[in-house]
Amino acid sequence: MKFTRSAKFALAAAASAALAVSLLTPAQAATRSTVILHETNSITGLNCSLSATNSTTCSAVSYLQGAGFNYYNNKKELVKNTVFGSYKVVKNTATDFRTQWTVNPGRVWSDGTPITGEDLLLSHVLSSDAYSKAAGLGDPTDKKTPPAFNGLGYSGVYANNIVGEPVLSADKMTVTLQFKKKIANWDLYGPGPAAVHTLVLMAEGKDKLGTVAENEAARDRFVKAFKDKDTALLKKMGDIWSKDYTITTVDSKTNPLLLVGNGGFQIDSAVAKTSVTLKKNPKYNSGPALSGSVDTVVFKFIGDGTAAAQALANGELDVYAGQATADGVAKLKAIKNVNVVGKDEVAYEHWDLHYDTVPDEAPYTGLFSVKDGAKSKALRQAFLLALPRDEIMQKLIAPINGVSTPIQSTWLAPGSAAYDKLIAANGSSFYSRGTQESRNKSALALVQKYYPNALKSPLKVRVLVPGNNPRRASEFALAKANMAKVGFDLVGDVRTDWPSKLGNSDYDAYFFAWVASSVTQRQSAEIFDTNGGNNILGYSNKAVDAIIATLDAPMSESLLLAKYIQIERLTNADAITIGVFIHPGVVAVNKDLKNVKPGPLSPTIVWNYWEWSY
Template sequence: MKRISAAVALAAAGALVISGCAAGGGDSNNDDSGLVEGSSITAAWNQAFYSMNGNTSFGNATANNNINYLVLDGFNYYNNTPELVENTSFGSYEMVSEDPLTVKYTINEDAKWSDGAPVDASDLMLHWAALSRALDTPDFDPADFTDPDTGEFTEEFPTDVVYFDSGATPTSGLGLVSATPEVGDDGRSVTLTYDAPYVDWELAFATMGSMLPAHIVGKKALGIDDNEEASKAVLDAIENNDAADLAPVSAFWNSGFNFTEMPDDADLVVASGPYMISDYVADQYVTLTANPEYTGDNAPNIEEITIRFISDPLAAVQALENGEVDIIQPQATADITTALDGIDGITVDTSLGGTYEHVDLQFDQGKNPQNIFSNAKAREAFMKVIPRQEIVDTLIKPIIGDEAIVRNSQIFVPGAEGYDESVEANGSDAYADVDIEGAKALLAESGITDTSVCILYASNNPRRVNEFALIQASAAQAGFNVTDCGSEEWGGLLGTPGAYDASLFGWQSTSLGVTNSLPTFETGGINNMNFYSSAPADDVIAQLNTEFDEQKKIDLQIELDKTLWSDFYGVTIFQFPEVTAVSDRVTNVTSSILAPTVFWNAWDWQVADSGSEE
């Protein structure tokens, strides 16, 4: 029997991760729940995994973090309420002082990596060094050492610089922890002291899916075979600010965990979470197997979860109907909802999710020889030709009807407190309708002679292909020559100098923290893929980082939203409709509006009928 439910998710803006689409054990007779040997299910996702480090500008993508969430344990995570859950079976944290803000993190004694090495202060300290960048070589710019075709660092990247590619800035998050933390409790705790108050301190450090194994980094970067010695070497390098050792350590942290098939070196998939990567066939699937060293509360019921990569949403539906996959969350289209209506034996949930579609313009280092969007009039002109309402009417309303609306804020989710007030003041109404004549006049005033605009988007995503076509046709009427920079590897190309002029993709919320979307707009922030830099925006962001008053936080976000629209940052288009379809042979599957959406409680999934065919 098929069951259908609908809900509209309303939440404050949170941390953002690049979305590939709207996303996309024991048996039921065991009341105690527990691992059922030999049990397995298959889920589908639209984009292939490519990095176990989701903290870099290259690896920060939903396709990676769905899996990283299950293989890398941490101090807390969000459930599907959504509310923040402290993962006390991994460790604990406490604020020991408000002034200065001081927080102590302690790892439980029985926490281990899958190779048996203990999770300890070396892991915590490496995480701090990477996400604070407090030990980085000053003023180093990696732009000249980034491959425009892949988005990865080139072999010419200097070997003598310390550079952690986390996008941390000194005004927010762990960037505010400039002093080296204090190690305690026989190497199981670290105490962080902030330079200034930070409102979202509870979300800043080692949440689930983010902390990598220091002993593996030490082994690979420093050529040390013994786990304990490697771990100690990383810790010593950090505590002594030893640039000679920190340079290779940072280089390996940046790129060493990037892979597109099962690595020959098993060290690269060492895990601390309930699952570990056990197999990976390029462009086909990743298999996760229950981690035998895991002792936490989120012990899995199902022994093996395979995540197949199916870029075509209709193909994912077909795979579900054929029994080849059990869980899908394809990008929702009218064809998808119609196809799902014809399948029995599944549960279908529809909602508005935490992802929003948008177009960003490259303020610097675009593909156009004249760097077209460094020109404010050209940016404003292009925003006027993007057919936002037509995109919603044509592609989104057939899925969810009148719930589909144009999103008019860079900061607030429609329906959230502050959204209506911000939309009234931010200037987005200037782009409610396409204005071809206004765009022509602005383009003429700009002095730009090369009007080519190459747009980066997911070329294997049918909805994005349709959006690109609508934008291309509209822009042509105003004199823009929109060209195709679409790629299946679009996620890794975001932020790559010279690769494109505008980008069409989705940001997906990963938390409800007010500050965690700010690295998208802050100068040098990890999510700042378009080289946007604004002193007024940076000033508001700095204030938001330290503001605890709820109304003042809303007021500051409204001010930031207005600044972004007046700077012609780009346009928001719509909030994603989300469709989750689950075979009735799997139970306890629920989705969250926050990443990792349907995977948030994969350890609770159960096979309803252990005798069913796979």
């Protein structure tokens, strides 16, 4: 499982005048075929599997462009996409667990090229540490030299359990995977389709769509390179995959090979920090049939919540989904012809403290570096104790949904069956006991043990602050004010490009939200595993790694809970992160637009785009 960084934060749009969409009259609304969606964060790129582009906005846009073997509905249920293909377990023993994945005949890419099982093989390249090393593409665990395909898929369940390489059937439509043991949530660790012919063509310098014959010949060259471990061609493909998709502008000059997909829509244009427009894919046949009335989807990026609400009232937006404030919800409810609905959220706000150097970043030598041993640990503990979570809840969250108690876990959410048992034993009470005043006294004592004059000469803590977000600005202000009482001077760097800066050694602390994209036993493992794809703190604890390594196997709920407790006791003792709140979920939808059913998992709003209609 991968998480995506929450992109539901406000950007620097000052007014709704920035919108390039004209006011809709009632006559136009009656015959509409365009859905205009609000996003607070602009798109970060077209390949969401890179650390710099991994955001919920990227995920939502990509979801419309691609289809695979399954997807999540709004009840967090995994649904098989039988239009695209089928999958099953074909062998199940203690040491040999095999799954088979078959693409249905007749599926095609948006350029008309037939989709086959060969298009599933790139998943192995992107997920297998062993293959990357054997093919001369680099060691994904090397903290200094990134692999050719520099993505987030390595060193996880797949890499740790896969045996050998995928086996392609004689008709080239089925791939069989072998694992060394039965995998919990095995249906999430299958291959996904990738238009490998486009990567080959771009690696060969092409900048135009090829014919079907040319495309199939290019795919054959990939399959040969895959089997032969042709380092030269695979490295060129990796360079394209890792670098060429990091674009936020799409126009007539954009290489069309970058835009080939098999989803219901294709990117038609994109204006950096402003919008992305997608048009219906006329060759789409990889997923549920489209309703027929929607042929254009536009993502509009508006950071100012007031401006976004006004755009909704003006008819310039059809769906509003931003970080809620009490005033904002009231304004949304006052808009005519709009339905305002709450939605379950799995996005949780948290504060993280830098622990050690992150791969591809300069050495971290700041205040909280683990290299300073007991001193830095005491400072991390002091920081988490002094974070005014109760005040943040009371002033920023309770006015929206009435919730005033901070979350005490970063693995399970309040309301989960085992949440109360987890937080009673996970060590979180160290940071929540007593009052904020008593916690401040404990924090100050920890700081003054090493810096007796901290109140007169406070310690500067460099904080990455998500930019132009009223709620996050208020959150930072509350934290800064209370931290001053214990000898910390929070110095905020307010940036709208904050997702690309997570893990950067210029910062001692970060605060944002993780939002789940799937439901697995591993939950937050990728954040805390030494080689986890979302480990942005340089955190490493061998005991935590060892427990995480056991989460792959099916087990009872009681045993799983015991493992979560063990992990959280260790991470709480190391003082690296603390949760604050589950994001209040508010979505406002044009009443003329039917079947928008917000879900809790990324990609939240768009998971059932094929059902939308006017």
